[in-house]
Amino acid sequence: MAFVPGGEATLGYVYYTGLYGPMPYQVEGFWIDKFEVTNAEYAEFVKATGHAPAAFVDEDDLNQPDQPVTGVFHEDAIAYCAWKGKRLPTEVEWEKAARGTDGRIYPWGNDEDLSRAHISGDAPVAVAQYEGDISPFGVRGMAGNVSEWVADTRKAKGGRCLDGGVDTRKQTPEMQKILAELRALNGGVLPEACLPPVVDPNPHIQSEPCAYIKGNSWNGRPHMTVASNRMWDYTNSIAEFVGFRCAKDK
Structure with missing residues (x-):
């Protein structure tokens, strides 16, 4: 595992498909796996506990021992990490582990060398x-290979993983500059992805648990490689491009 020291880190981006930012976040020190959990490591967990195997255990292009395990529910990832005496990282922890403290765009810096x-x-x-x-902390594979479940869960309705209401935090100077540039590029109005989340528009519709996913994958698009990008899925969903890594407290 790699240790991520406690302290301030510049995280987030102007788009509401991620943490609100760019702005400073205070993050307690924690440990995080240097690599994504592999098929071999997950197989040990299955053998020791009788837990159900990963969904793609019989598919040769996805089940090689040193590949990251995929085809796991969010609760499977939680169970594995608990078996190891660990837990899933939060989105804030994951992003700090990927970006360091200086607000860099990619784990390796600001160079768009994908x-x-x-x-x-x-x-x-x-x-x-x-x-x-x-x-910066020596953590590998946070920009690609497979995307990763993180601990943060919400409620999904109408195809949206809702985060509970309007975010009233003030815009940072860095954010104001980026928003002005985006308005200029978008005919004087903000792109929809920059608009703040709204209060649940469908309170009468039953919700389902959803969880955030971080990092691009072999099946992603180039714009998803930035470490601030956030995705989500229903917690009872699996994908051949979503795996996980674990963290633990200091």
Whole structure:
């Protein structure tokens, strides 16, 4: 595991598809796995506990021992981490582990060299294969290979993972500058992705649990490689491009 010291880090971006920012976040120190959990490691968990195997255990392009495990529910990831005496990282922890403290765009810096990460192809690769996909804390594979479940859960309605209401925090100077540039590029109005979340528009519709997902994957799009990007899925969903890594307290 890699240790991420406590303290302030510039996280987030102007889009509401992620943490509100760019702005400083105070994050307590924690440990995080240097690599995504592999098929071999998950198989040990299954053997020791009798837990159900990953969904793609019989598919040769997804079940190699050194590939990241995929095809796991959010609760499966939680159970594995607990078995190891760990837990899933929060979104804030994951993003700090990926970006460091200086607000960099990618784990390796601000250079848009996406060849450093595995973000195209037909399947995940070995977790240690892309040496250039490395964060300031020595954490690997946070820009590509597979996307990763994090601990944060919400409620989904109408195809949206709602975060509970309007965010009233003030815009930082950095954010104001970026928003002005985005308005200029978008005919004088903000793109929809920049608008703050609204109060639940469908209170009468039953909700389902959803959870956040961080990091791009071999099946993603280039814009998803930035460490501030957030995705989500229903907690009872699986995908061949979503895995996880664990964290633990200091």
